[in-house]
Amino acid sequence: MTGFVWPLPSADVVGDLPGGAVLRLRAPVDTDLEGLVVSGRDAGSRRFTGFPENYTRRDAALFLRTMMHDPGAMLWIVDDPDRQGGFGGTVELRLVELNSATVELGYTTAPHLRGRGLMTASVRLICEYLFDYGVHRVQIRANPENLASCKVALSAGFHREGTLRDAEFLRGEWNDLDIFSRLEGDV
Ligand SMILES: CC(C)(COP(=O)(O)OP(=O)(O)OC[C@H]1O[C@@H](n2cnc3c(N)ncnc32)[C@H](O)[C@@H]1OP(=O)(O)O)[C@@H](O)C(=O)NCCC(=O)NCCS
Known part of the structure; x- marks a missing residue:
C-alpha cells in the first residue's frame, strides 16, 4: 500500500529558489495565455516538443482546457x-500507473528565464510535493540531444x-528518449 490517491490536490506549491526568492507553482489564469504563446513559438521550445507551428492564443487556451479536463x-x-x-513556465504531471x-x-521554462535554475528548483519542489502525497516513482523522458532537459533531471x-x-x-521523425527516475527515498 502506498497511500497514493489520484488526482492529487491541485494546490499551489511554494518553495525557495537557490538565491532566496520565492518559487511558486500555481494554477493557470487567463493572463498566462500570452506567455504560453511566446513560449510555444520559441525555437528552443519547438525543437524537442510538439508545439505546432505558429502556436496561437487559441492553441494555448485549448491546451489549458484540455489539461484541466484530462483525468x-x-x-x-x-x-x-x-x-x-x-508566466514563468509550465510543469505537467501525468499519471503513468495508479x-x-x-x-x-514534463516541463518548459519561459525563454526569458532559462538558464537560471528555475526548472531544476521547480522539479525538486514538485517532487517533494508528490512524495508527500504517496507517489513512489517520478519519471522524466527527454531526447538525449536536449541537454538542458537532461541536465534538469540529473x-x-x-x-x-x-x-x-x-x-x-x-x-515525421523517430527519436530515442532517455528515461530518468526519482524514487521516494532517493537522496
Ligand atoms: C529544458 C528547460 C525546461 C530547462 O529550463 P531552465 O529553467 O533553463 O533549467 P535550469 O536553469 O534549471 O537548468 C538548465 C541546465 O541545463 C544547462 N544547459 C542549458 N542549455 C544547455 C546546453 N545547450 N548544453 C548543455 N547544458 C545546457 C544549464 O547550464 C543548466 O545547468 P546548470 O544547472 O549546471 O547551470 C528549458 O530549456 C526549456 O523550456 N526548453 C524547451 C522545452 C523543453 O525542451 N522541455 C523539456 C522537454 S523533455
Missing part, C-alpha cells in the same frame, strides 16, 4: 520570480535509467 493529467504554472503573477504510484513530469536528483529506442514520433 490523467495535472498542470502547474511556474510563477515568474521577477514579476509576481507573470497501482505502482508512478507519474511522469540536477533535480533523478537517475538516468537508459534509452528508450524510437520512443517518440515528432514532425
Whole structure:
C-alpha cells in the first residue's frame, strides 16, 4: 500500500529558489495565455516538443482546457520570480500507473528565464510535493540531444535509467528518449 490517491490536490506549491526568492507553482489564469504563446513559438521550445507551428492564443487556451479536463493529467504554472503573477513556465504531471504510484513530469521554462535554475528548483519542489502525497516513482523522458532537459533531471536528483529506442514520433521523425527516475527515498 502506498497511500497514493489520484488526482492529487491541485494546490499551489511554494518553495525557495537557490538565491532566496520565492518559487511558486500555481494554477493557470487567463493572463498566462500570452506567455504560453511566446513560449510555444520559441525555437528552443519547438525543437524537442510538439508545439505546432505558429502556436496561437487559441492553441494555448485549448491546451489549458484540455489539461484541466484530462483525468490523467495535472498542470502547474511556474510563477515568474521577477514579476509576481507573470508566466514563468509550465510543469505537467501525468499519471503513468495508479497501482505502482508512478507519474511522469514534463516541463518548459519561459525563454526569458532559462538558464537560471528555475526548472531544476521547480522539479525538486514538485517532487517533494508528490512524495508527500504517496507517489513512489517520478519519471522524466527527454531526447538525449536536449541537454538542458537532461541536465534538469540529473540536477533535480533523478537517475538516468537508459534509452528508450524510437520512443517518440515528432514532425515525421523517430527519436530515442532517455528515461530518468526519482524514487521516494532517493537522496
Ligand atoms: C529544458 C528547460 C525546461 C530547462 O529550463 P531552465 O529553467 O533553463 O533549467 P535550469 O536553469 O534549471 O537548468 C538548465 C541546465 O541545463 C544547462 N544547459 C542549458 N542549455 C544547455 C546546453 N545547450 N548544453 C548543455 N547544458 C545546457 C544549464 O547550464 C543548466 O545547468 P546548470 O544547472 O549546471 O547551470 C528549458 O530549456 C526549456 O523550456 N526548453 C524547451 C522545452 C523543453 O525542451 N522541455 C523539456 C522537454 S523533455
